[in-house]
């Protein structure tokens with residue numbers, strides 16, 4: 001104890017090592033943010049200054065949302081030493097059922113644009129997702145069929161199912177309220193609300209640091225130096241405020257703004273109406289916070305990690321391993337439904353090809369974000385950053401005019417290299 | 431010291447289990463009274479670990495009966511065994527390598543706050559306390575247990591078994607990886623738990639330890655019980671004869687695995 005305390009005191013803010021030790025910042029996370037910065041700056045220079053613009057970053061945030069939501073679930077799936085190859089096909093199938101629900105079934109009951117349509121369709125989709133996940137999870141956990149095979153079957157079966165719902169017909173448009181989940185001008189909350197959320201997030205970060213410190217002190221555990229707490233608070237709040245500042249400088253298209261101002265009897269202010277945070281981004285952030293809570297603060301999360309570390313030990317300790325695994329797949333199904341809602345709402349249509357290759361992006365996001373394929377290790381935040389990395393690569397390449405086959409080659413290479421780097425990193429630590 | 435006529439805390443009757451064609455445990459009966467240490471002996475692969483894993487719910491038995499306090503006990507999985515107050519230190523330690531000592535200590539029985547969330551601080555505090563008793567030099571509370579030494583990992587496994595007020599404690603080679611000081615600490619702890627009226631099954635290859643700690647021994651060979659008896663009624667050489675040759679001495683009660691005299 002005394003020795004820990006002296007080590008803490010010795011940690012000086014002036015050396016890199018001392019700084020990292022005192023703030024307890026994960027070097028792995030730092031490395032990932034560094035890689036993201038390199039990708040962003042690289043594309044910015046290579047694309048002649050079009051990447052790091054409010055418009056592109058805002059689009060990037062919206063495009064990442066669906067993959068990010070699903071990646072949070074994939075983390076838990078991979079942590080328990082499983083895999084889910086069926087998420088892309090599930091997304092197609094669930095998106096289709098939600099589309100048919102709101103565009104064809106519900107209107108026959110209560111007409112178009114009923115205020116309950118979006119929520120009923122969404123709840124139905126989530127229900128379907130959880131049910132599919134339960135089926136996968138049951139076969140995997142209780143019948144003992146490997147997840148690779150079950151979800152490979154799912155990859156084929158649910159894509160077939162998506163076609164079957166409407167015999168291949170595309171369903172459009174979505175319910176007006178439902179479409180807001182996809183973002184766009186209406187599906188963004190504007191400058192004022194974005195600032196309010198940013199301030200609330202800052203308050204939450206500071207309160208979290210403060211209460212964490214109080215709690216550790218009440219048990220007499222070693223504390224971080226005060227300056228380190230300050231730096232963490234500053235970095236956290238700074239990142240939140242900077243992101244919102246960028247989103248708030250991306251104005252609505254001027255024609256849309258003028259029309260809206262006219263209809264509402266006002267004038268377009270200087271600089272136009274700001275987009276602010278998009279609803280899908282808010283959904284993804286909320287999922288990220290919720291899933292982090294689940295993974296780190298609840299028994300369920302503890303069991304998920306323990307099972308990944310040593311399934312026999314978890315079983316011997318009295319954990320109901322099969323049931324936990326089944327729940328992980330149910331959660332994955334529910335999150336795929338949210339991803340499907342975002343993606344169908346953004347497209348304002350449900351097609352039977354929707355979500356193709358998403359399983360690869362989702363798995364890549366989780367793995368790039370530090371989830372170990374050997375199980376037992378991974379973070380939700382890492383996977384969400386991984387989703388942004390994947391999306392940055394893709395939209396950067398689109399911006400530079402690379403064609404799809406070349407994009408696929410690059411993404412494939414990046415995935416392999418990322419896992420190789422991760423393997424080396426773990427090898428060095430072990 | 432213990433009343434031979436009282437109902438045994440645990441009675442395992444005619445237990446058998448086979449893995450494929452291998453009869454790992456074959457018609458073994460042992461019992462254990464409160465405040466008693468019963469040593470299970472036998473060469474490698476004799477079936478000791480398998481027998482106690484049946485008691486701890488890790489393996490389903492093929493046949494036989496388990497009674498706790500004279501009542502038939504239904505032990506289908508480790509959760510059931512814990513409900514009967516059976517705690518186990520496994521030979522393999524059975525630790526989740528990727529989480530820290532406190533998380534392992536409380537695995538399956540986490541402390542939670544008022545809101546149902548994990549109370550990591552309280553668990554760490556309890557872990558510091560129990561580890562302080564077992565292994566006072568232990569300070570690496572924040573690290574995943576894979577970063578610990580073999581002996582430190584063993585201390586964590588022992589801490590887990592003694593922290594939850596076991597009534598029946600199973601120790602499968604609990605000191606195999608420990609240094610002399612920690613081994614002495616575990617021996618002292620064993621005697622202390624025995625004083626508290628806990629029944630202990632001790633598996634060990636160290637015949638001296640066994641004679642120091644145990645009240646009775648039961649010897650297995652090739653899955654069968656050679657015999658059992660009080661430590662005072664046998665010499666160390668006789669016990670070694672049981673282990674190696676399967677020869678049951680006059681001081682012990684022969685089992686189905688004893689050499690025909």
Ligand SMILES: Nc1ncnc2c1ncn2[C@@H]1O[C@H](COP(=O)(O)OP(=O)(O)OP(=O)(O)O)[C@@H](O)[C@H]1O
Pocket residue numbers: 449452453454472473474475476477478479480481521
């Ligand atoms: N899960 C299993 N599957 C197949 N065979 C097993 C299994 N567990 C144990 N066995 C076999 O059962 C027999 C008894 O093993 P057990 O682990 O009980 O021996 P032991 O007496 O504990 O030996 P040791 O002193 O080496 O720990 C061995 O032949 C072993 O190979």
Ligand SMILES: [Mg+2]
Pocket residue numbers: 478479480521602
């Ligand atoms: Mg053994």
